[in-house]
Amino acid sequence: MPTPPLNSSPESKSADAFAPSREASKEITVRFNNAAVEEKVPEKVNIREVARQAGVSVATVSMVLNASPRISRSTHIKVQKMIDKMGYRPNRLAQSLSGRYTQVVAVMLPPLRHAFADAYFGEILSGIADRAGKLGHKLLIEQAKPQFVKEGKHLELYERRFVDGVLCLGFNEKHSFLSDFAARRYPMILVDNRFGDNLLDYVHCDYRLGAQQAMNCLLQLGHRSIGMVYAAPESPTARDVVETYTSSLVAAGITPSEHWLVDGCFTDEGGAEATRILLSRDPQISALLCGNDKMALGAIRYLTTHGHRVPDDVSVVGFDDIQHLAYANPSLTTVHLPLYELGVLACEKLVERIRGKVEHVAEVLPTHLVLRESTGMMRSLRS
Amino acid sequence: MPTPPLNSSPESKSADAFAPSREASKEITVRFNNAAVEEKVPEKVNIREVARQAGVSVATVSMVLNASPRISRSTHIKVQKMIDKMGYRPNRLAQSLSGRYTQVVAVMLPPLRHAFADAYFGEILSGIADRAGKLGHKLLIEQAKPQFVKEGKHLELYERRFVDGVLCLGFNEKHSFLSDFAARRYPMILVDNRFGDNLLDYVHCDYRLGAQQAMNCLLQLGHRSIGMVYAAPESPTARDVVETYTSSLVAAGITPSEHWLVDGCFTDEGGAEATRILLSRDPQISALLCGNDKMALGAIRYLTTHGHRVPDDVSVVGFDDIQHLAYANPSLTTVHLPLYELGVLACEKLVERIRGKVEHVAEVLPTHLVLRESTGMMRSLRS
DNA sequence: AACCGTTGTTAAAACAGTTTACCATTCTTG
DNA sequence: CAAGAATGGTAAACTGTTTTAACAACGGTT
Incomplete structure (x- = not known):
């Protein structure tokens, strides 16, 4: 049964009512009026198929994808052409499962009613979003409702491999759950504040x-x-x-x-x-x-x-x-x-952290x- | 303005509960200075390990996780106990890879400079976030910069399996890329607008x-x-x-x-x-x-x-x-x-769509x- | 000619789950 | 009491990548 597992709530009942549509493989024909207009939904193509069509091994395609220097120029071109021709896009779930990173970072906001509509957070978020995009990372947003933290969902974010790191906005020393991140050594940057005696990595304005x-x-x-x-x-x-x-x-x-x-x-x-x-x-x-x-x-x-x-x-x-x-x-x-810049910096430092840099992050931006x-x-x- | 108060925070205790897990499994000792401070980082445990410890097959653990009715009450309890004891959390990359859903939805915002700081978007986003959380979905945010759309990243979102569906906020008929979603039949709900002659699913205020x-x-x-x-x-x-x-x-x-x-x-x-x-x-x-x-x-x-x-x-x-x-x-x-309610509704309808419901979504909320x-x-x- | 490095490619083993087909039991029922 | 149906569980296949160890082919030394 493909319906949602774990956190099923009362709502998932109504969802069960919808027929779990069987996977309609091959291509789907969409009908406009009475003419059968072919609207080819690209057939799902995977790395194996690309390798077969290009006449190379799966490993080779993978290495082309990751620009490995071990692939010769000619092979690279040949495979890349086939990739483009087939419109192949690597499945990032598989990539992340097998690789080290998810390429996703989370932004945690405090449980204020209007946290999403706040000019202060919004400005930081803009900076984060821009830099995350440039660094090839996606952004997940979470509001740290008391329940969320109590259930340890902030740690689940890492442990279930949702994200590689977290940026915390709008928290202070009262939010003791922040020390969990340090205890588990999970990459996290506290944005626009400090915590404890430099216990956590942070960036803030002066x-x-x-x-x-x-x-x-x-x-x-x-x-x-x-x-x-x-x-x-x-x-x-x-x-x-x-x-x-x-x-x-x-x-x-x-x-x-x-x-x-x-x-x-x-x-x-x-x-x-x-x-x-x-x-x-x-x-x-x-x-x-x-x-x-x-x-x-x-x-x-x-x-x-x-x-x-x-x-x-x-x-x-x-x-x-x-x-x-x-x-x-x-x-x-x-x-x-400089909130936008603070967001940019926070994101940058977080990604460095994720990639293995170990120095304590403690940056202060001039105002x-x-x-x-x-x-x-x-x-x-x-x- | 840094730190707004967290509504009720008697977390000082609950935080301790997360800290050092007294798991039965092996533990890693982290050394600070020359003293050996025990900081137990939970060893990564997978479904196979749980199955072995519980004396059942991997399939059984999976079925317990997904509350399959084919598992007897006694087995369920036995396995669940082991899951809790070992602090096992299923890797959601693996779950999504083999399953049908990612349990993630994206919110696309227009490329306005202050899109993240906007009260209008913020209110809708609040509704979306709340409902998404209840439905067990995570939220990805994207700003649809021209470059983003030009490179087809909005479709990549589905094709590389980042998300199951997308909610589009703040777009109008000038944004022609919206029709791509319909062409590929990817679940998408246009929020607070219509598009073409009811080409897209939508919810909007009256x-x-x-x-x-x-x-x-x-x-x-x-x-x-x-x-x-x-x-x-x-x-x-x-x-x-x-x-x-x-x-x-x-x-x-x-x-x-x-x-x-x-x-x-x-x-x-x-x-x-x-x-x-x-x-x-x-x-x-x-x-x-x-x-x-x-x-x-x-x-x-x-x-x-x-x-x-x-x-x-x-x-x-x-x-x-x-x-x-x-x-x-x-x-x-x-x-x-009713922007908050609109967000809630949009999220609900999107998830129904994702789960296979096929009816055209066209809801209008009273003002x-x-x-x-x-x-x-x-x-x-x-x- | 035997040996040694390169260079480029590959088969196979991870990664961590879900799902399916099948196999024992036990429970009904004619 | 044997046949048929539930019930509960499992082995193996499957999802789509990356990575590693092995290896073939080839040029350059002794």
């Missing part, structure tokens, strides 16, 4: 540098009471920002206050609410550093709808530089993260501040 | 119904000069909206004008520019129907930054109901498309208008 630049900017504009809307204290890179924020204040001779720090949960609404709390705690606040653009947008929305002008009364800086926000009103000053309209000089300093 | 409701709303509010920001005239569903818009006007005794129609390219900026053109052509326009939310947002942005109040001067209706826009200011009245703040009564009618 959040410290970005935060430093953002703070320098705000301080130079004369701001002294600067609030911060952070998020995910479990995330090392998110902590980098908070730490840099604090140390920048100290370096400028300002005493950081616990009251200037509020969690905005990385969401638009969270950013708005955090801003409300911050201003109620300290109305003197004239600038806000936000952990991502979504929260910055929420902050601006709250401010403008509650009688505060941006940037005249309060300056706002974000993090991410997600697209289409340059058009917001006012447009957002933000720390640009920079993009000055737009949401920041301005401190009120009292203006002429 | 754009006519949505447009009808939107127009009824605007007309009932007293609007007579209604502009439309459309996009992608090559897309049948997009044409549905324009046609419904036109016929609604006619039905209301209004003569539609060519000047009321401008292409907004589905983008934010396009929507803004289209709005500029529309108002310059006819300053009387008091309402806009936009082909998607992004263009509607662009329209609102243009209007509010050019001295037109929304909805006091101009009402705006969108299409899609993408998340986080309910918070926009003013919040957007829009036609809700409805969501009234928010961007629409209001025609100026002159207000008291």
Whole structure:
């Protein structure tokens, strides 16, 4: 019975109802109107058939396929011609079964409702997809729902030979299952974060540098009471920002206050609410550093709808530089993260890992501040 | 923005459960430094080994795996126990090679720069991913770059046995390669569009119904000069909206004008520019129907930054109901498309197709208008 | 002429499952 | 009580590649 094995769910019942269509071999004739128009569905051709037709052995065809130097030029041409003529395409299941690699990598996303629609993930994913394509790899996507992880499906990905490696996006130190990858020595790169004491391979953006630049900017504009809307204290890179924020204040001779720090949960609404709390705690606040653009947008929305002008009364800086926000009103000053490039790099490093490179991967990509309209000089300093 | 929270994560314990497997089989010792730290990597175990240990034939283990009714209860239990004990996981490359299915479906996205970060695609993808998971299928993602299609990689997907079927998102009649799927009779479902004269299997939202409701709303509010920001005239569903818009006007005794129609390219900026053109052509326009939310947002942005109040001067209706826009200011009245459900349905239908069901798939999901703040009564009618 | 390397090709053994045809038992039934 | 039908299990063939060891043919040394 060819119906799905293992993970059959209630749904597979209805599937059984469909007659397991017998393999209609040879070619299928498709009928349009009453004329029998030949629409040849290419007969399934395998390496044996090609070898027979070309008058060589199966091994030879295989070696031609893999451009082995042991094949003479003349044989190569002869076989290649037959391959083209027959429209032969090697079955990659057989290739992977017999070979070492599947040429597939997985991307794991966190179980957020809108993980697939997220600009942040999307940008990284673009980079991953482009590089994976160039390296001849396919991309599998998975959302790491709690159930998924609990059932060990993240390990099954390797053990059942679905993929050669995994890229993990949007996870942090709270996600302890990540250490499973290290324990089994399966190729995995954590993207835009670190984990444990360099336990895992990672690539991430330089959040410290970005935060430093953002703070320098705000301080130079004369701001002294600067609030911060952070998020995910479990995330090392998110902590980098908070730490840099604090140390920048100290370096400028300002005493950081616990009251200037509020969690905005990385969401638009969270950013708005955090801003409300911050201003109620300290109305003197004239600038806000936000952990991502979504929260910055929420902050601006709250401010403008509650009688505060941006940037005249309060300056706002974000993090991410997600697209289409340059058009917001006012447009957002933000720390640009090279997310596309990060995706490219992550994919590259993962493939190196898969191919046997052993060095620990720990790359950090530079960030920079993009000055737009949401920041301005401190009120009292203006002429 | 790195790390969003993982919904409920008491995984700290379950993770330990995966770590070192105390399997009965042989184990590999990995050495760190000079201390011999035991890190048991599970020895690769195959079906033959399981059969030997359980004292049955390979065929029996296979049948247990696939829950064949030909296996007695007692044998089933005995073998299953050994499977669990040895931590055996069937190699799915071998399974797919000898079986009929790969249990993988591909999602093809159009070659837009931000296809992965798009709220519209993301929502559909969520539905697809959820249902695919439940049906025991993995998801492959591909972006149909021109080069990709030119090289016939979309067909290679089937012919090299990467996938059993494909879901196509964001394509229209201009994308002629879509007919290749039909010609080869490969399972494919076109999502949220039609193609040719029902040449392809499809599922889409009821754009006519949505447009009808939107127009009824605007007309009932007293609007007579209604502009439309459309996009992608090559897309049948997009044409549905324009046609419904036109016929609604006619039905209301209004003569539609060519000047009321401008292409907004589905983008934010396009929507803004289209709005500029529309108002310059006819300053009387008091309402806009936009082909998607992004263009509607662009329209609102243009209007509010050019001295037109929304909805006091101009009402705006969108299409899609993408998340986080309910918070926009003013919040957007829009036609809700059941995109998540569409993804679920598409995936379901595709899997039925793969399993041999032959009926033509042509499903249309109902839509409805969501009234928010961007629409209001025609100026002159207000008291 | 015997020996040694190359060079190019091949047969056969993996890879890890599913499926089929057949073979014992045991259970009905005339 | 023998014939026929279930029942439960197995050996072997099959899926389509890669890889390895062996080998033939040939030119170049001693």
